[in-house]
Amino acid sequence: MHLHEYQAKALFREVGIPVPDGQVIDEPRQLLPLIDELGLPLVIKAQVLAGGRGKGGGVRLVRTASEAQAAATEILGMELVTAQTGDQGKTVRKVMVEQGIDITRELYLSLLIDRDRAEIVIIGSQDGGMAIEEVAARSPERIIRVQVNPLIGLQGYHLRQLAFGLELSPQLSRELASLLQKLYPFFMTYDCSQLEINPLVVTSTGQLLAVDAKVEIDSNSLYRHPELAALAEPDDQDPLEAEARAIGLNYIRLDGTIGTIVNGAGLAMATMDLIKQAGAEPANFLDVGGGASAEMIEKGFRLLLSDQRVRAIFINIFGGILRCDALARGVVQAARSTGLTLPVIVRMEGTNVDEGRRILAESGLTLTIVSTLTDAVRELTNLKDLQ
């Protein structure tokens, strides 16, 4: 789960991590009192969950009240297109209004999880304000990586490695140490999976200030952070994905036309690959659960049918402990109750498969029933030009 900049900064402020003074608004008329409070210049930043907002025109420095008003009015409600949003862009529903900062230097700081070493890695760079991938490509020696073992936590030498690596003055080293002594516990306490401050700014008075904040929370940890779970904004998600989540399905929307229903994430991924190998394009990833029930299959059916782009459906189910006959009944019931008209390929294997196939065949529905994945690919190939 990604937090908006304004949400992350509110949490930062709570634990004493320095951020610019500012506030989030969702209507231009809320701006005027803020100008009185914060003064000028101001920075107005679109709050959407995507990087590259500046280049997309979602971040403006304004020096007068009328400039501010114009910028806020323009950004609020715009469809912001960045490298990460896709062509349709994202609707801006909130903007962050912040005091302009007198910047003498821009640093980069992030905390990540290193899967291979099962450690927290702190990444710092003197080249703040640029994407870290760019720095990595251009001057990798300017990237400082410090590994922190989670059992011993952040220690003095980690801070020194970072500060000397970034060639900070003694005063800035102390500032950075104080910042990280809040940021590392923040990362652990809130079960972050990524945390990036870019830029981390040195102000003209020598203070460090988190001018941007990207925070991703491990969704599996939300049971212990109800206050974070409550921050999720429905508008941030694809409506179908939001609906899927609400009914307990693991669904990701893609750009193709072949809807898929599969039990198990690995098999669902492999099924997408099969569709592609048949020359068609999957419309989605959908895992109805390793122990898929007939009920979950029906829910998946309904979800796919509400996606206008779907031209055909491929059901790939491996019957394990829940047997194929039960699953077949689920498919039949789902097809009947939804008044299905699209072509459907069903590939079913596993426990009690003969009975399952018999139920499908005798259902009276126009299902294409295949037994092997190779057969499924052949049928998919026939469907590939469906529009």
Added chain:
Amino acid sequence: MHLHEYQAKALFREVGIPVPDGQVIDEPRQLLPLIDELGLPLVIKAQVLAGGRGKGGGVRLVRTASEAQAAATEILGMELVTAQTGDQGKTVRKVMVEQGIDITRELYLSLLIDRDRAEIVIIGSQDGGMAIEEVAARSPERIIRVQVNPLIGLQGYHLRQLAFGLELSPQLSRELASLLQKLYPFFMTYDCSQLEINPLVVTSTGQLLAVDAKVEIDSNSLYRHPELAALAEPDDQDPLEAEARAIGLNYIRLDGTIGTIVNGAGLAMATMDLIKQAGAEPANFLDVGGGASAEMIEKGFRLLLSDQRVRAIFINIFGGILRCDALARGVVQAARSTGLTLPVIVRMEGTNVDEGRRILAESGLTLTIVSTLTDAVRELTNLKDLQ
């Protein structure tokens, strides 16, 4: 460093570990307002750093104001003798006045450091109120030990092992869990080396209450706990030991007559053993430091001479990086400046020893200079009947 019961309980209270209502006083006249505040019955407990206070008459349950007054008057100022104080006892300078508790059950709980496994061990027993050594001897199966690895800290299963092991009701299990979730961080935060609550009482309303508290703090950690270092009471220490500490010497007072001055703790222990093997008794352990300077030797000299029981002094110095000639000058200067009259055996070995011995021999002082430890033992044997 051992904390007094009242000090430990004040810290407990700060972190929410339940203790009986009460207060410490050092004059009987402070009692009356407390009776008004706390009600009756009360428990009056001598505050000395020694176990077995109850058996020694230092703990009284009082039911009336006059009983309370009598008990406080009697205990304050008494020389309390317990199994741990030695025959001379310890002067009681403060008493703790606490509300009497309606007790339904007494448990035992302690946290210790397991040197062998480098873990924290939590020990619980249903037989509260008894010394744990007694329980261990009588019914070892009633002692529950739970090992906590310091890198992962206290976990749910540790609490369950303890609660089921102690056969607690679900409600008491929750109480114990809540207590330990405060006590374990307390132990770690304050660098405890031992923490014992005996008894840990179950009140008639089903609450757990720490009715006693023995806490030992790792002296090496006091640099990060100035607030604890400030709790040390000079009266708790042997005056000579307090003086030694103040001048940076590692000194322990013993019961014999042969004062010792040694550089290095291991050699100092071995020197005590040598004295005993010669049939004499050491008056002290004194380590003037592995890199002993002449100045430290002189300080040691002065300290021993202020101990009336010392009848002779044995100096055992191994000259290492600081050479024997420098040390010999220190000994001579110390002997001269203190106007020494007691017999002194000097055994000196190590770097530049010949020059060192020459300086001692030519000093004009009546020192018995020996070169081997075997010679030293012979000389000590001659001294053993000195009174």
Added chain:
Amino acid sequence: MAIFADHHTRLLVQGITGREGSFHTRQCRDYGSNVVAGVTPGKGGQDLDGIPIFNTVATARTATGANASMILVPPSFAADAIMEAIDAGIELIICITEGVPVLDMLRIKHYLALKPSRLIGPNCPGIISPGACKIGIMPGAIHTPGGPMGVVSRSGTLTYEVVHQLSLVGLGQSSCIGIGGDPIIGITFIDCLQAFEADPETRGVVLVGEIGGNAEEEAALWIKAHMSKPVIGFIAGLTAPPGRRMGHAGAIVSHGMGTAAAKLIALREAEVEVCEHLGELGEVCARVMAQTAM
């Protein structure tokens, strides 16, 4: 022969009285696994179909000599359950639970390195040594005892698919292990490959990987350096969009790392027989094993 679990396995189930716990306990027992104990705090002294239940893993182990534990508890209790099993000295721990927070596993991963316990999972189907012992939620009936194939996979149903194809082409399995779909897991591909390499019953291995992380790349390096038996590889997620978690918490291509393409290249470099079409995996294995037998 088999790896990690066999006739000597004495199984304990943590969370035995839960809905999933009791169901899969019975499934495992019916398959022939020797289920000796269960643990549910507060239900000590009761039993499930005669399997005694204890309050703690330590007491269960002392009383029954359990040497393996299957964990089927909610995610918020999983880390605690794993550490309890580690501290009780359980040799083989299988955590089925999906949804364990990553930071919990981060700590456990290092704690495991201090202890002799071996952890499979979490978020995995478990391990089965066909005909001998099933510890997990996989359907027992699709498996064929007697080898020669070892199977190791990050996935659940995808593994069943693979096993089913192997059985169809007449290739039995020595042991099949789902190591789990999370970013931080207990035993890795390499641990399993090492054990399969040493297991006389196993004559070839199917490695089923997926996008995310670089466990497959590391496995490839190990195979190149140490593996004498043939390995057939399959990677799921060739068409997965970057930046999205594909069902499994660990299945994500991020910052260009963890792509299926990179994994396929690494496997090919290690002379792993890569099968790109899932439908053909059984046949590919049959062909490779036939060549090996010659």
Added chain:
Amino acid sequence: MAIFADHHTRLLVQGITGREGSFHTRQCRDYGSNVVAGVTPGKGGQDLDGIPIFNTVATARTATGANASMILVPPSFAADAIMEAIDAGIELIICITEGVPVLDMLRIKHYLALKPSRLIGPNCPGIISPGACKIGIMPGAIHTPGGPMGVVSRSGTLTYEVVHQLSLVGLGQSSCIGIGGDPIIGITFIDCLQAFEADPETRGVVLVGEIGGNAEEEAALWIKAHMSKPVIGFIAGLTAPPGRRMGHAGAIVSHGMGTAAAKLIALREAEVEVCEHLGELGEVCARVMAQTAM
């Protein structure tokens, strides 16, 4: 030959610019140790008598190939210094510092178990392989190169006394190690005994113990089971009163545990030649080694 430290040791000093640090750095270098680097945060780029100084251990190691580190920093910085050396991959870490809090060492002890580094100390004189390498604060001159004795001890000056006696009776030393007087330390008696048993130059070992803990008892069990070379034992603190820390943080008899008497019994049961009179230790060693030679 020697154990742990020899001609291949490339020594780094953490805290090289402190009073103790610079003094003992020079002492070690003058003895012949190859001191390649020093670390003092903020003094990177400077040098001590030509020994380059770095800000961090990691950069020092990269630049100089240091494989051992001597730590001479105040106790409040010691734990951090040890962990920094561990993480930088330093193979042999010698922490001289006295007064490190026990809880710091408790964590470090387990962290060490996760890593390949070997820690000697803290609160120890260090290690010397006479004639080859001195890492510590012991006086070099009292040592005699060429073996046959290994010395391992929890103490400082007491060790010098023992070494001096050995040199007087004509017994040189292969390596002498002070493992430290704290309750929780890095390498133990057993680690050293194991290395001495494997070292061809070492033909006998002096083990100098003291009250507190049961490291000597555990060593005795190991000796009984594994040691072929003769061991001569001495224990300090026979007359120490219970409940008092005798100078060393670890030297305390508490709850009747850790007495010298118990340690002597354990050593005797392991057929260690116990010497109770410190003055006779050299002669006892000479006698034992003469018997062994026959």
